[in-house]
Amino acid sequence: MTERQHAGQEALLAGIRVIDAGTWVAGPAAATVMSDFGAEVIKLESFAGDPLRQLGEGPNAAPCDHNYFWVLDGRNKRSLAIDLKHADSRPIVDALVSNADVLITNFRPALAGRLGIDWPRLRDLNSRLVYAQVTGYGESGPEADQPGYDTTAWWSRSGLADWVRRPGGPPATSAPGMGDHATAMTLFGAIMTALWARERSGCGRRVTTSLFANGIWSHGMLASMRLCGAALPERTAETAVANALATQYETADERWLQLTLLNEDREWPRLINALEAPQLAEDPRFATLAARREHAPILHRLLSELFRDLTARDVRGRLDAADLPAAMLTTLDDLTADQQALAADVLTPVAEPRPGWEHTISSPLWIDGAGKRAPGYAARLGEHSDAILEELGFDAATVARLHAEGVIRSG
Numbered sequence: 001m002t003e004r005q006h007a008g009q010e011a012l013l014a015g016i017r018v019i020d021a022g023t024w025v026a027g028p029a030a031a032t033v034m035s036d037f038g039a040e041v042i043k044l045e046s047f048a049g050d051p052l053r054q055l056g057e058g059p060n061a062a063p064c065d066h067n068y069f070w071v072l073d074g075r076n077k078r079s080l081a082i083d084l085k086h087a088d089s090r091p092i093v094d095a096l097v098s099n100a101d102v103l104i105t106n107f108r109p110a111l112a113g114r115l116g117i118d119w120p121r122l123r124d125l126n127s128r129l130v131y132a133q134v135t136g137y138g139e140s141g142p143e144a145d146q147p148g149y150d151t152t153a154w155w156s157r158s159g160l161a162d163w164v165r166r167p168g169g170p171p172a173t174s175a176p177g178m179g180d181h182a183t184a185m186t187l188f189g190a191i192m193t194a195l196w197a198r199e200r201s202g203c204g205r206r207v208t209t210s211l212f213a214n215g216i217w218s219h220g221m222l223a224s225m226r227l228c229g230a231a232l233p234e235r236t237a238e239t240a241v242a243n244a245l246a247t248q249y250e251t252a253d254e255r256w257l258q259l260t261l262l263n264e265d266r267e268w269p270r271l272i273n274a275l276e277a278p279q280l281a282e283d284p285r286f287a288t289l290a291a292r293r294e295h296a297p298i299l300h301r302l303l304s305e306l307f308r309d310l311t312a313r314d315v316r317g318r319l320d321a322a323d324l325p326a327a328m329l330t331t332l333d334d335l336t337a338d339q340q341a342l343a344a345d346v347l348t349p350v351a352e353p354r355p356g357w358e359h360t361i362s363s364p365l366w367i368d369g370a371g372k373r374a375p376g377y378a379a380r381l382g383e384h385s386d387a388i389l390e391e392l393g394f395d396a397a398t399v400a401r402l403h404a405e406g407v408i409r410s411g
Contacts, residue, residue, distance in 0.1 A: 011371060012038060013034055020104050026183040042078050045381055045382070050070075053074075065357075078388060088402065104132045132206075154180070159216070160215055245260075255329065262325070271322065347360070
């Protein structure tokens with residue numbers, strides 16, 4: 001257990017109840033972050049379960065003893081399997097919402113309305129409710145009613161997929177959940193802001209974000225270039241390196257390094273010393289920043305030769321010793337034993353380790369004096385259905401009837 005997880009530290013969101021009425025990742029992951037800081041999260045799922053459960057278990061999924069996608073975003077939540085289309089689900093939803101602080105959904109407004117979890121209805125039930133909604137493309141405009149996923153609205157529609165492609169190559173694909181997790185942090189911030197506002201006003205409110213907006217925000221620097229009328233850098237297979245000190249290099253053992261020297265007056269001499277290349281210091285073509293830009297392709301070729309004579313370990317050691325900003329391109333195989341990730345609690349110990357599941361990914365923020373809950377294993381579908389209804393005041397006969405009529409299920 002790291003010092004950021006001491007049991008004696010305050011759980012900032014203890015006493016906050018969150019209803020996770022979303023699917024997949026962008027909305028539900030915001031609830032996961034809240035659970036890390038002590039909030040109680042009740043996950044509403046159809047009888048088929050959140051489709052994220054199936055993503056790691058499908059025919060093309062890598063075999064594993066753990067549902068690797070679900071244990072990440074489903075942790076620390078209680079599962080209520082409920083058919084929201086059934087009329088008799090309304091009293092359950094109403095009881096939940098009446099005692100909730102936050103409801104999170106990524107259902108489009110029309111569907112939310114049909115299921116009885118739309119903002120106008122729930123606001124009348126609980127004026128202190130913070131209603132958090134993720135959409136694909138925003139609430140207005142010609143694409144507002146279109147379905148959106150992180151691969152479409154965040155990655156493809158924002159221009160990111162086009163920009164990061166290799167010159168002349170096909171568009172790049174995104175990693176699973178890449179835009180969803182980024183968007184979830186935006187939603188988390190919006191929820192916390194609304195909770196703070198509620199402390200002042202006593203009233204809840206609706207907060208929204210979209211995958212599309214978060215994609216463009218992530219791509220904001222280059223998007224701002226175009227909005228200001230600047231021409232984007234040319235990108236062709238033949239385009240020469242424009243800055244040899246802010247690009248990638250291959251090492252002798254076929255690893256790759258990202259070098260990013262932005263303070264060249266200080267860092268260029270350090271790089272020369274680290275690579276033991278005094279000839280570069282004596283070369284007038286590289287004596288000034290302007291000269292290094294003018295002769296960037298030549299400098300890139302010379303540096304490439306130097307880096308290709310060194311292993312990744314050698315390069316890392318030399319650049320670290322010189323206090324130069326650079327990073328080896330990490331593989332996911334590297335990550336499982338990454339000492340920095342472990343030491344910084346980016347990879348965090350789980351509450352009850354199981355073979356093959358001893359660490360998971362921590363939510364990416366820490367607050368001094370506020371402990372995080374150690375991640376618990378994700379619940380089975382409907383694991384807590386009966387207990388939740390009992391806590392809401394439904395008697396045993398009513399719970400049995402709701403089971404018999406197909407309104408709820410237990411797992």
